[in-house]
Amino acid sequence: QGPPPVTRYDLNKVTVTPDPIKNQEHILVLTPMARFYQEYWDNLLRLSYPHELITLGFILPKTKEGNQATAALQQQIQKIQNHGAEKDRFKSIIILRQDFDPAVVSQDESERHKLGNQKARREIMAKARNSLLFTTLGPATSWVLWLDADIVESPPTLIQDLASHDKPVIVANCYQKYYDPETKKMAERPYDFNSWQDSETALKMAEQMGPDDILLEGYAELATYRTLMAYMSNPGSPKDLAVPLDGVGSTALLVKADVHRDGAMFPAFSFYHLIESEGFAKMAKRLGWQPYGLPNYKVYHYNE
Numbered sequence: 001q002g003p004p005p006v007t008r009y010d011l012n013k014v015t016v017t018p019d020p021i022k023n024q025e026h027i028l029v030l031t032p033m034a035r036f037y038q039e040y041w042d043n044l045l046r047l048s049y050p051h052e053l054i055t056l057g058f059i060l061p062k063t064k065e066g067n068q069a070t071a072a073l074q075q076q077i078q079k080i081q082n083h084g085a086e087k088d089r090f091k092s093i094i095i096l097r098q099d100f101d102p103a104v105v106s107q108d109e110s111e112r113h114k115l116g117n118q119k120a121r122r123e124i125m126a127k128a129r130n131s132l133l134f135t136t137l138g139p140a141t142s143w144v145l146w147l148d149a150d151i152v153e154s155p156p157t158l159i160q161d162l163a164s165h166d167k168p169v170i171v172a173n174c175y176q177k178y179y180d181p182e183t184k185k186m187a188e189r190p191y192d193f194n195s196w197q198d199s200e201t202a203l204k205m206a207e208q209m210g211p212d213d214i215l216l217e218g219y220a221e222l223a224t225y226r227t228l229m230a231y232m233s234n235p236g237s238p239k240d241l242a243v244p245l246d247g248v249g250s251t252a253l254l255v256k257a258d259v260h261r262d263g264a265m266f267p268a269f270s271f272y273h274l275i276e277s278e279g280f281a282k283m284a285k286r287l288g289w290q291p292y293g294l295p296n297y298k299v300y301h302y303n304e
């Protein structure tokens with residue numbers, strides 16, 4: 001009996017290509033989850049990327065709501081992994097419970113989005129994403145798809161479509177459907193304002209801030225005059241238009257695993273006065289990986 005065998009992984013053989021299905025590339029789909037939405041799960045199941053190449057990773061807070069969400073999630077996982085059709089089953093699924101405080105007591109949209117709650121909230125979100133990433137990224141992972149638990153509609157070809165651009169970091173445009181009482185019809189509006197191109201104003205504001213202060217997007221009190229991808233959507237321009245970005249949101253964000261392996265993560269502190277996913281974009285860029293966004297490629301956020 002010799003020593004236990006050493007498992008060798010040759011990272012050079014883990015390809016990351018614009019045709020990931022043909023090359024059988026492994027995808028890690030990561031979701032921090034405060035609430036379980038059936039619509040999110042159903043949309044996830046509709047992803048047409050071969051499920052046997054997908055590992056799912058979740059992190060949930062240890063609150064009452066987090067416990068409920070974990071139970072609901074586990075029930076759906078059981079259904080698919082134990083009783084679902086072979087082609088619907090995922091390669092593996094990992095659930096983590098967060099060992100630190102949840103983002104805020106209330107998960108209601110108005111409370112979540114209050115400016116005063118943002119820094120603490122984004123710090124916790126950053127830590128949750130990092131915990132999830134660092135415990136699940138494997139030697140065979142080619143891509144990481146960050147997909148929020150409240151993305152309830154996306155094209156089934158989401159992974160292939162994003163990967164086809166062959167960008168180190170690429171984000172879809174996150175909108176929200178709502179009922180417009182004036183037209184009495186369903187309409188849609190931008191939801192995620194974290195994907196943007198920087199402005200002179202924002203850079204000047206950052207220059208004057210204290211070392212721990214952060215800039216936040218989408219608040220009148222902090223007018224940054226950045227160019228927001230949310231407003232770049234235009235039916236007249238091609239669906240596959242890709243624009244370079246300085247900040248990204250992580251509602252539906254595809255990252256080449258090597259970007260994370262190089263050390264790009266979600267800072268839970270002021271990094272160039274940016275935090276979490278926006279800080280991640282900056283860190284990727286500092287490591288030489290330019291983030292991009294797709295203004296005309298939409299995914300939809302749950303409407304509370």
Ligand code: GDP
Nearest residue numbers: 032033034035059060061102103128148149150
């Ligand atoms: P918003 O859409 O910008 O308001 O942000 P969300 O509240 O939707 O948070 C982004 C993602 O993180 C969603 O998938 C949430 O379910 C999840 N989330 C929110 N708070 C927490 C938390 O305290 N812990 C964990 N693990 N996930 C959270």
Ligand code: MN
Nearest residue numbers: 148150151301
């Ligand atoms: Mn959300």
